[in-house]
Amino acid sequence: MKRTISVVLVLCLAMGLCACASSGSGSSKKLVMATNAAFPPYESVEGNEIVGIDADIAKLIADDLGMELVIEDMAFDSIIAAVQTGKADIAMAGLTITEDRKQNINFSDPYTEAAQVILVKTTSSVQTPDDLEGLSIGVQIGTTGDIYAADIAGATIERYSKYFEAVNALLQDKIDAVIVDREPAKVFESENPDLKIIDDEFTVEEYAIGVAKENTELLDNINASLKKLKESGKIDEIIGKYIKAE
C-alpha cells in the first residue's frame, strides 16, 4: 500500500515537472488571448485546440508581431477583467464594442460585423423582436444579448454560463427564446432542426479586440497588423473559411 502511494506521488511530481518544463520553453514573447471557447464559429474547442475565426486571426496577428500566441479559455464574464488585471494581453471572443466596455478597456479597430438575432423553436409564435415582451429569454451572462434583453419590457432574463446551455433550455421549453450572435445561432440552428432564427436582426454591431487601457503600444501594433491583414484579404479569407456565404 505504502509503495503504491509513493509510486503515485513520484508520478505526480514527474508530471508536474514536465508541465513546468514545457511551459518554460519558447523564447519569443507571449501574446495571451482571453476567450470563451463555446462560441462557434468564432471560437470552439476541437480536440485539444481552440479553433475558429478569432483564434485564426489572433494567430496571424501574433505571427506578424513576432509573438507566440497562447489562448486562455475562461468564462465570458471574466474576459474583460482578465485583460484589465493583466492576466491576458488581449480579449478576443466575438467581443462587441459597447460604451460601457470602452470605459474599462480599449478596443482595436473592428475586424468584422456581427448581429444579435433571436433563436426560437420552430413552433414558436414569435415573429419579430417586439414579440419578446413578457417572455422568458435565455442569454449568456455578460454578453450583448444580456444587455439588450434587459431593455425588453416585462421579459424574464435567464443568464446561463454558456450559450449552448441556454439553447438546451430552449429545446426543453424551459425558456421561450435565446438572444445570441448571428453566426453561433446559425451553428445551433443547423444542429437542431427544432430551432429557427427570426429574420429581423435584433441589433447590428462590430467585433473588435480588447486591450488593457495602459497597453497602448500593443493596441497600436494590433491595429497596424489588422490593417495589413485586411488589405491583404487574409481576414476575409479566414472568415470565408468558417462562414459559408449564403
Place this chain on the structure above:
Amino acid sequence: MSLKENLYLNFIKDDRYKYLISGLGNTLLITIVAVVMGILVGFLLAYIRTTHDKTGRWKVANLFAQVYITVIRGTPMVLQLLIVYFVIFASVNVPKIIVAFIAFGLNSGAYVAEIIRAGIMSIDVGQFEAGASLGFSYTQTMLYFILPQAIKNVLPALGNEMIVLLKETSVAGYIAMNDLTRGADIIRSQTYSAFIPLLMAAAIYLFFVMIFDSLVKKLERNLKNSDH
C-alpha cells in the same frame, strides 16, 4: 477609480445591489429547504443502514441506500445539479428553484445520512440491550433512547454540513438561477470590476456562515444542559 466610485458603480448605480439582495434571498431559501430535505432524507437512509447493520433486516433497502450514498458522494454537486435540470426534468417544466431544492436536498441527504449513522453507531450497544430488556421494541428504543443521544453527538457535524451547503449553493448559477454568486457575476458582467462584487459576495457568505455557526453553538449549549 477610487474605492468610493468603485462601490458606487458596483452597488448603487442602476440599483445593482438588488442583484445581490435577490440572489441572497434565493441562496438562503435554497439552503434552508435543502437542509430540511437533507435531514429528512438523511434520517431515512441512516435508519435503514443502521437497522440493517444491527438486525440484518431490510437487505434491499440497505443496498439501495448504499448505492445512493456512493453515487451522490462520488459525483460533483454541479454535475448533479445540471443532470437534475437538463436530464431528469428534461421534459417537465418545473420552476428552477424547485430543481435547486431537489438537487441540493438530495445531495445533502447523502452526507447527512452518514453523519447520523455515525451518531447512531457511537451509542453503546448496551443501550439497545437495556431497551430490549425493559420491553421496548427496536423501533421504540431507537426513537426514545438512541436517536436523541445520537443527534446531540453529531450536532456539530450537522451544523458543518449546513455551512458547507450554504456555500455549495454558489453553483446554482449554472442553471441560470440567480443566487448570490450569480448576482455578483451579473454585476461583474455589467461593470467589469474584477473584484469588488466578488469581495462583497464573499463577505456576505462569511457573515451568514458566522450566523449559522453561532446558532448551532447556541443549540449545542442548550442541549448540554441535559448532561448531568
